Amino acid sequence: MTGYLVIHEIAYRGDELSQDRLDKLMNALLDVENGDDGITDPDLAAALSTGEVDVQMTVEATDPAEAATKALCAVRTAIHAIGDATPGWETSHGVMRIAPIEVSDRLFAGA
Secondary structure, three states: OEEEEEEEEEEOOOOOOOHHHHHHHHHHHHHHHHHOOOEEEEEEEEEOOOOEEEEEEEEEEOOHHHHHHHHHHHHHHHHHHOOOOOOOHHHHOOEEEEEEHHHHHHHHOOO
């Protein structure tokens, strides 16, 4: 198993995005982390005005595809846990970045 840093960019499709909703989402992500030893260090960054949310976590997986699947499931689980829906967000605007932890700094390098 390898640790992968996964950053999932999504466009929130619900009522207006608020700090309260983000706090609930973060708590739900922490609950997911507590229930799965393969997911650690979840974090959020968001633009309240646009509804854009970046969800970041470290995922233990055998390859990037498995890491992407586990991260996607974790995000969906957290969103559903706070009573929000996910139809369309992962295909209409979703972007996912994945890198092994040892080279994850490349995800943040400028072009």
